[in-house]
Amino acid sequence: MFADLERMFAAAGRHADLHPLAGLEEVRRRGDRRRRTRAALAVAAVVILVLAGAGIVRQTRHVTPILPATTPARVRGMEPVGEPLRTSAVEFWNGARIAGSHVAAMTSGVRATLSGLDAATGKQAWTSIVLPRTSRIDGFIATPRALILKNDPVLQFSDPANGLLRWELPLGRGDRIELHVDVIARITGDTRAVEGYDIVTGQRLWSAPAGPDRPDRLGGMRTAADPNEISASGNSPFSFMNATKAFPFTDDRLIVVTEKGTVMIRDVRTGELRATVPAKATGEGDVIGYEGMVYTSGPGRGILATSTDPGSGPPALVHRGANEGYLPCGPDRLCVFESRSLTEWTHGSYLLVIDATTGRVLRETPAPGGWQVNSARLGRIVQSGMAGAGHFTAILGDDGALLAEVPGVGGFIDDGNVLSLVRDNATGRFTAVSTSAVDGRRTELGTMPEISGRCDWNAEYLTCPTGSELWTWRFLR
Amino acid sequence: MSLSVKVDFDAFYRDTSRRLMRYAYGLTGDPGEAQDLVQEAYARAWQRWRKVSGYEDPEAWLRLIVNRLSTDRWRRVFVRRSHAAAQQPAAFVPPPSEDVVLLVRAMRTLPPAHRQALALHYLLDRSIAEIAEETGATISTVKSWLFRGRAGLAAALGLDDPEGVRRVR
Numbered sequence: 001m002f003a004d005l006e007r008m009f010a011a012a013g014r015h016a017d018l019h020p021l022a023g024l025e026e027v028r029r030r031g032d033r034r035r036r037t038r039a040a041l042a043v044a045a046v047v048i049l050v051l052a053g054a055g056i057v058r059q060t061r062h063v064t065p066i067l068p069a070t071t072p073a074r075v076r077g078m079e080p081v082g083e084p085l086r087t088s089a090v091e092f093w094n095g096a097r098i099a100g101s102h103v104a105a106m107t108s109g110v111r112a113t114l115s116g117l118d119a120a121t122g123k124q125a126w127t128s129i130v131l132p133r134t135s136r137i138d139g140f141i142a143t144p145r146a147l148i149l150k151n152d153p154v155l156q157f158s159d160p161a162n163g164l165l166r167w168e169l170p171l172g173r174g175d176r177i178e179l180h181v182d183v184i185a186r187i188t189g190d191t192r193a194v195e196g197y198d199i200v201t202g203q204r205l206w207s208a209p210a211g212p213d214r215p216d217r218l219g220g221m222r223t224a225a226d227p228n229e230i231s232a233s234g235n236s237p238f239s240f241m242n243a244t245k246a247f248p249f250t251d252d253r254l255i256v257v258t259e260k261g262t263v264m265i266r267d268v269r270t271g272e273l274r275a276t277v278p279a280k281a282t283g284e285g286d287v288i289g290y291e292g293m294v295y296t297s298g299p300g301r302g303i304l305a306t307s308t309d310p311g312s313g314p315p316a317l318v319h320r321g322a323n324e325g326y327l328p329c330g331p332d333r334l335c336v337f338e339s340r341s342l343t344e345w346t347h348g349s350y351l352l353v354i355d356a357t358t359g360r361v362l363r364e365t366p367a368p369g370g371w372q373v374n375s376a377r378l379g380r381i382v383q384s385g386m387a388g389a390g391h392f393t394a395i396l397g398d399d400g401a402l403l404a405e406v407p408g409v410g411g412f413i414d415d416g417n418v419l420s421l422v423r424d425n426a427t428g429r430f431t432a433v434s435t436s437a438v439d440g441r442r443t444e445l446g447t448m449p450e451i452s453g454r455c456d457w458n459a460e461y462l463t464c465p466t467g468s469e470l471w472t473w474r475f476l477r
Numbered sequence: 478m479s480l481s482v483k484v485d486f487d488a489f490y491r492d493t494s495r496r497l498m499r500y501a502y503g504l505t506g507d508p509g510e511a512q513d514l515v516q517e518a519y520a521r522a523w524q525r526w527r528k529v530s531g532y533e534d535p536e537a538w539l540r541l542i543v544n545r546l547s548t549d550r551w552r553r554v555f556v557r558r559s560h561a562a563a564q565q566p567a568a569f570v571p572p573p574s575e576d577v578v579l580l581v582r583a584m585r586t587l588p589p590a591h592r593q594a595l596a597l598h599y600l601l602d603r604s605i606a607e608i609a610e611e612t613g614a615t616i617s618t619v620k621s622w623l624f625r626g627r628a629g630l631a632a633a634l635g636l637d638d639p640e641g642v643r644r645v646r
Binding site for chain 2: 005006007008009010011012013015016017018019020021022024026027028030031032152231243283284299300321322324339341349370371385386409453454455
């Protein structure tokens with residue numbers, strides 16, 4: 001039989017040691033430009049693939065018109081908007097973001113560029129901007145009013161309609177930032193003052209000095225209508241920007257948590273202090289606000305729920321012990337993923353729905369997928385992530401039961417539809433599948449070439465980088 | 478960057494890259510992906526080396542990047558093709574032993590936190606206290622991760638001698 005785990009891990013370590021690592025020059029080159037080495041080869045491979053006939057999108061308006069109506073309306077197909085936007089042969093698209101009908105996309109290769117597209121027409125809205133070789137691009141965020149590029153240590157704010165740079169915000173060491181649809185707020189790392197800037201003009205709208213109990217963390221108050229995704233990388237829109245999508249908050253309540261744990265609510269547009277609620281310090285975890293309730297947590301401190309509404313009770317410790325992750329899943333409702341031992345030798349994940357005002361567990365259900373990239377709408381949860389070597393997108397109904405599970409990467413399209421992009425491992429092509437979050441029925445929307453970066457979508461459009469082409473589709477209902 | 482900065486980075490790379498490769502392999506179970514994660518992590522370190530080199534433990538920062546990259550669902554969707562296209566033909570590496578294949582397969586069944594704790598403990602020889610400090614978890618949480626991780630491996634591997642996997646430093 002097998003020897004103990006130590007011997008097996010030692011063998012795995014030795015096997016890892018046999019694999020050659022990249023040379024230092026290669027690492028530095030990749031770091032200097034943050035572009036994939038020999039991108040031309042990659043692009044050429046994609047071009048060959050496209051020329052071989054794999055690059056034509058087959059849009060299938062599916063022959064399933066009998067599916068019952070849902071609210072919001074079921075997504076039944078997708079159609080390309082215009083022609084794909086093509087790059088030169090020495091670049092490839094490596095990411096796209098959409099906000100309203102503004103699509104922004106970036107290329108890598110012998111040069112890095114940023115381009116804008118009008119999703120409604122499929123036409124290029126502005127000429128590609130070549131990014132300097134000295135750029136330290138960590139990713140970009142598209143909002144309806146600004147295109148934000150993180151060129152470390154500076155945030156650059158451009159006009160999404162024409163790509164022109166409007167203003168820059170230099171970031172200091174230890175700065176904390178949070179993104180509202182109209183304002184960017186920050187705690188400065190040096191003075192701990194809290195300040196707000198207009199994201200269009202760059203005008204500093206307000207500034208509040210630190211005071212004796214210094215501001216420590218920031219968060220936005222989300223409403224039930226706001227989309228959001230929370231992953232292992234946290235809840236910040238500026239964390240891991242290449243892979244995650246930012247969801248600026250729309251409510252005017254900015255959450256400031258001080259070093260001692262006090263929760264302060266400021267008007268994000270004026271800085272006016274609206275509420276101060278004493279609470280306990282919970283350390284370095286995320287600050288998540290939802291419909292008046294603020295959730296804070298930290299290693300070994302559990303999850304604290306602090307209501308900021310007038311007349312509400314004191315903060316409640318709503319979950320103790322370790323959790324895999326958590327997200328608000330309704331007004332005064334917190335969904336916590338917890339890993340438990342099932343037997344002495346096996347474990348499983350459970351989803352707990354907790355009343356955030358009392359800490360009472362309202363329901364618990366098995367959650368085989370565990371903590372993934374999670375989002376909640378109307379009490380339903382969509383999880384997208386990896387299990388073993390594959391990807392999956394799962395929908396948990398408002399009763400916590402698994403409504404549907406589809407292979408592939410995905411997320412909510414709107415309150416009633418969930419997109420997943422399913423890879424065919426034999427060809428590399430992807431199939432877009434819409435699954436109803438209402439009844440779990442699936443509809444194949446169409447296929448696309450192999451993608452080469454993060455796709456993005458909203459309730460109307462899907463955009464995907466596919467090597468030398470940037471495709472945009474309109475969802476059909 | 479200046480020559481001294483390059484020399485500093487080069488020495489850091491030589492001293493730490495093997496360990497990071499072991500760690501990435503433990504997390505992903507895929508040598509090709511581990512190689513790419515390691516290269517990407519060092520590329521990011523080089524990109525902001527003045528800042529990273531000032532950290533108390535730059536190697537822990539690299540592991541954090543590898544953790545995040547390894548759980549990036551989008552990256553895993555498309556990285557293999559571009560990585561494969563960008564690399565020179567790989568040097569011959571003997572296939573993994575049966576034990577390694579089984580261990581890798583079993584590791585993939587575990588939650589990321591358990592996998593991370595096991596990789597730090599067994600592949601990098603980190604104590605429970607050190608794992609707690611690096612992950613920001615409490616000591617009891619790390620003990621729980623290791624216990625459950627080992628239990629999960631034992632179940633997946635069909636080990637009939639669980640005592641052999643119980644030892645905790």
